[in-house]
Amino acid sequence: MHADVLIYTGDPELFLLLEYILEAEGFPVRLCVHESELLAAIRAEEPLAVLADCSDSRPGEFSLCRRIGEAGGDSIPVAALTNASRAEFSRDTPAVDAVICSPYDPRRLLDFLEGIRANLPNDRRSGAAPEQIYRHADIELSVPSVRVTRSGHAVYLSALQFRLLLHLMRMPAVVHSRDDLIAACWPREAEVEPRTVDIHIGHVRRALNRFGPDVIRTVRSVGYALDALNQPF
Template identity: 65%
Template sequence: MHAGVLIYTCNAELFLLLEYILETEGFPVRHCSNVSELVGTIGVRKPLAVLVDCSDRQLEAYGLCRRIKATSDRPPVAVLTNAPSNDLRSLGIDVVICSPYDPRHLLAFLKGIQMSLPCSSRADVSREQIFRHADIEMNVTRIRVMRNGHAVSLSALQFRLLLQLLKMPDVVHSRDDLIAAGWPPEAEVEPRTVDIHIGHIRRALNQFGPDVIRTVRSIGRRPKCLQLLDDQFA
């Protein structure tokens, strides 16, 4: 199944603007601010296209574009940049959009790709993946969490952690399980870091309902594990 459009940027405002524009036009998006996450997602989810923010030199986006084009899938790549660049064009980038960004150029690029796909693949682009538990709804395609009709604000990392819980609500999840789901394999994560992020998730969800995350202690050698409560919050 297509992952829609992968957007690589550390600019939260830019991502939210692009998310609104693209999803309004029927293109689900996924945010990636981590290179390992982006490259791994390309191989697994087969995106319709990748959008790379090259306006911030600190992102090392040029090197990332080379890595994307070197993958076996070689997805179409669009870049956002402050000024025209021969370096970018030499990398085989499909479209370069210069500031001030005109969303019509990006939409024309994406619609051209979509029209070139087989009909069955086009349907995959708009198919949404949704998980529900109790009064919580998580739309993976749109990267959105709702509870009792209210939008729940989570970071990308917290979204991945909650997704791990919602995918298997009856399973007791250890810290190691959550670390594997939330962080890249090479990351060194302290157990306390997991607890902090789970605390943020709890506070965000608890704004609109009772606590739904159960702390389970003394499971084997693991002193602390997590599980979702059932639909009645027993």
């Protein structure tokens, strides 16, 4: 899968947060957990940018960012995410185009990416996210606005729960196994038990059921699908 932004981190929660924010703004992302995987993806895909989790690095210890620059021919912008204070860094840090300090401000991150995209040739610009709205029964899910409504009521879901519902709504008649849902909605390196899927599907079901009958069908020993609601005559 081609991604505009490669995210290098071993922190699943950080990846899920960044994925939620960036994909809603039209930046496809992909997680790279191992350095070799990241460098290979840079050479093969020529991504828009790389976000490198340097939260465990001290100021000046950006050897990974230098290797990223070498793999991309110094043409791939790199943002380093760090827990250090902003005063310890400067924009002139070698091999780093932006330093984003914790607590991470999504506006600063998006400004960095939008600035890169605005300077691309027209044929490389991703542009704004296409309008992707999925509807099933009385449920509407908007990908660009990361919003779910049911019968006109806002349904509040976490980032993970939103992805689970999106996966179901893309192919509502298909019975999705727990392994399929794990592969589609969790980072590749995350260790997820089938029971964890059941718990999160339960959260999605309760959120939807506040405004209508149960639409998630459990197929025993297989997985989950969406049911059509009976329409009144």
